[in-house]
Amino acid sequence: MVDHTKAGAHPHPPTRVYLVVWGWLFVLSTLAYFIDIWHVPQPFKAILLIAVALMKAGLIVAYFMHLRFERLNLVYAILAPLILLLAMAAGFLPDGVSVLLNRP
Amino acid sequence: MAHPSSMPLATAERTPWGDWSGGRSPFGVSWQKLMMWIFVVSDAFIFGSFLVSYGTTRTTLTNWPNAAEIFALHVGGQEIPLLLIAIMTFILVSSSGTMALAVHAAYERNRRRAALFLVLTMLLGLTFVGCQAYEWTHLIKDLGVRPWQNPFGAPQFGAYFFTLTGFHGLHVLSGVILLGFVARRVLQGAYERAGSYEMVEIAGLYWHFVDLVWVFIFTFFYLF
Numbered sequence: 001m002v003d004h005t006k007a008g009a010h011p012h013p014p015t016r017v018y019l020v021v022w023g024w025l026f027v028l029s030t031l032a033y034f035i036d037i038w039h040v041p042q043p044f045k046a047i048l049l050i051a052v053a054l055m056k057a058g059l060i061v062a063y064f065m066h067l068r069f070e071r072l073n074l075v076y077a078i079l080a081p082l083i084l085l086l087a088m089a090a091g092f093l094p095d096g097v098s099v100l101l102n103r104p
Numbered sequence: 105m106a107h108p109s110s111m112p113l114a115t116a117e118r119t120p121w122g123d124w125s126g127g128r129s130p131f132g133v134s135w136q137k138l139m140m141w142i143f144v145v146s147d148a149f150i151f152g153s154f155l156v157s158y159g160t161t162r163t164t165l166t167n168w169p170n171a172a173e174i175f176a177l178h179v180g181g182q183e184i185p186l187l188l189i190a191i192m193t194f195i196l197v198s199s200s201g202t203m204a205l206a207v208h209a210a211y212e213r214n215r216r217r218a219a220l221f222l223v224l225t226m227l228l229g230l231t232f233v234g235c236q237a238y239e240w241t242h243l244i245k246d247l248g249v250r251p252w253q254n255p256f257g258a259p260q261f262g263a264y265f266f267t268l269t270g271f272h273g274l275h276v277l278s279g280v281i282l283l284g285f286v287a288r289r290v291l292q293g294a295y296e297r298a299g300s301y302e303m304v305e306i307a308g309l310y311w312h313f314v315d316l317v318w319v320f321i322f323t324f325f326y327l328f
Contacts (some may be wrong), residue, residue, distance in 0.1 A: 012211055013141030022201035029197060033190045036172060036327040037181075046328065053323040057316055064204045064312040066305070071132040073123055074141070081145055085152040092156050103166070 012069065021063045028056045120158045140306045144313045147275075151317045154271065155324055158264045169256030171326050174247070175239070189326045193318065196276075199228035200315040203283075207308040210301035215290055218304060222287035225311065229280040236273045240266075268321050277313045282307050 032052045049095060062068040065076055123130040131138055162168050177187035206221035243249040243265070251263045252279045284309045 012208065015205065015208055018204040018208060019200065022204070024165070024192065025200070029190070029193050032327055033186065033193075037185060049327055051321050053319050056319045058314055060200065060316050060319070061305045064315075065309055070318060071123065071130070074133060074138075077131065078141055079143055081142055082152075084146065085149065085156070088152065089156045089159065090141040092160040093163060096160035099164035100166070103164075 012066065013063070017063060021059050024059055025056055028052050028059075032056075114260050127298070131224075134302060137302065137306055137309070138308045144309060148315065148317075151271070151320070154268055155320060158268065159324065161264065162258075165258045165260065167257035169254065169261050170257065171328075174243070174256060175326065184324060188235060188239060189322065192232055192239075193322050195228050195232045195235070196315050199225045199232065200312050202228060203308050203311045207305045210290070210295070210304035213301065215293065215296060218301070219287050219290045222283050222290065222304070226280050226283050226287070229276050229283070229311075233273055233276050233280070236269060236276075240269075249315050264325070268325055271313070272317055272321055275317070279307075279311050279314050282310060 032049060035048050035052070040048060067078065123132070131143075172185035173183075175187075175189050176183045176185045178184075179187065202221045202224040205220050206225060209217035209221055248255055249262045249265070251266050253259045254262045286303055289295060290301075290304065295303060
């Protein structure tokens with residue numbers, strides 16, 4: 001069992017950092033909500049929403065899940081497989097588009 | 105017991121490949137934490153598959169219902185679009201905040217504070233599930249949404265709505281139960297005696313992951 005407090009192998013940020021991240025998550029969630037409410041025209045809306053979602057995900061994973069303070073080995077082992085999700089989306093979404101275009 | 109990764113490293117060995125040269129734990133975490141990360145990554149694939157399937161199906165359709173109207177709330181005689189979902193999002197984000205503070209308190213071996221924030225996280229999680237129960241009841245009873253039909257448009261809407269939010273809600277509920285066990289162990293002093301509060305952090309990984317999944321469901325199902 002790892003004893004972080006004794007070994008000090010795992011630096012963890014002060015309380016203030018968690019509160020700042022928490023605040024940013026609130027700001028970004030509100031922003032995402034208003035991007036929808038303001039009826040931003042479509043290509044921009046999608047880009048903005050994905051950008052905000054990735055920023056929120058990055059904050060949660062990096063600070064709340066402490067990934068920023070872990071070894072690079074672990075960071076790569078966790079983030080690299082997620083590229084396969086993009087591959088899956090890239091593989092399937094064109095299929096949906098072709099069905100849409102073939103509708104009478 | 106000293107963890108191999110906690111031993112000081114020579115500068116030349118502070119490289120990702122140096123960690124694999126033997127005699128050291130390459131990931132620098134306990135097996136319990138590594139297992140939770142493996143679970144989280146595999147669970148990310150489950151939700152990722154759901155979302156890709158949803159995206160593909162929705163792309164093929166021209167009559168997808170407008171989520172902003174369906175999930176509107178009446179406040180003071182006015183329809184506020186997506187209000188309930190926005191409130192649920194803030195509740196879940198807040199529960200992640202209290203969970204982070206619980207992990208922080210556990211690091212500092214502050215037993216009472218860790219337990220307090222764990223219980224707060226559980227209460228926020230239960231509130232979230234409660235909102236979801238209200239939402240489901242409203243859609244099923246008042247609006248007549250079923251997995252195979254709904255009054256707004258594409259029938260697939262119901263199937264994806266119940267699958268995505270149902271699976272996520274089940275994760276929140278499981279998380280609340282897990283945190284309940286952990287909070288009890290914290291109060292009993294079990295981690296104090298074992299000399300490690302790491303279980304609080306591991307439970308936190310799961311909880312933050314559930315919040316992480318909601319970020320994408322919120323974005324792609326409700327806002328898009």
